[in-house]
Amino acid sequence: MSGFTLADLAVIVTARAEASPEESYTARLAADPARAAKKFGEEAVEAVIAAVENDPKALIAESADVLYHLMALLAARDVSLDAVMAELERRTAQSGLAEKASRGPAA
Numbered sequence: 001m002s003g004f005t006l007a008d009l010a011v012i013v014t015a016r017a018e019a020s021p022e023e024s025y026t027a028r029l030a031a032d033p034a035r036a037a038k039k040f041g042e043e044a045v046e047a048v049i050a051a052v053e054n055d056p057k058a059l060i061a062e063s064a065d066v067l068y069h070l071m072a073l074l075a076a077r078d079v080s081l082d083a084v085m086a087e088l089e090r091r092t093a094q095s096g097l098a099e100k101a102s103r104g105p106a107a
């Protein structure tokens, strides 16, 4: 399993959002949230097409594009990945599944 996490990507994207737009694609997206949103939508549609066509290689590549462009969109709108994860954690706590998952599979 890859040791690279979404949190690692968010750190890179947040740092590059502050770079010069001439040298960084991330900085260009951060400077233009509407473009970042449009690119995220395009990449999501490409992932949908790869899934519908049952093309695992393309789905992996498009999913990577989706996650990168979501991180860029969040950075463009000053929303942290931490805030998104906290929302997911809240939903999981509500469902009671976090406790079950930490206990591991039922014997």
Ligand SMILES: N=c1c2ncn([C@@H]3O[C@H](COP(=O)(O)OP(=O)(O)OP(=O)(O)O)[C@@H](O)[C@H]3O)c2ncn1[C@@H]1O[C@H](COP(=O)(O)O)[C@@H](O)[C@H]1O
Pocket (backbone or CB within 6 Å): 012, 013, 016, 023, 024, 025, 026, 027, 039, 064, 065, 068
């Ligand atoms: N993970 C990515 C990543 N995935 C995809 N892309 C870029 O996303 C862009 C969009 O893909 P497209 O095929 O739509 O390309 P395009 O037609 O040129 O794009 P548009 O003109 O339509 O906007 C490409 O330029 C890809 O290089 C990424 N660019 C950056 N990263 C990460 O961000 C870091 C910093 O990158 P810079 O900001 O460029 O320094 C990198 O080290 C990576 O970790």
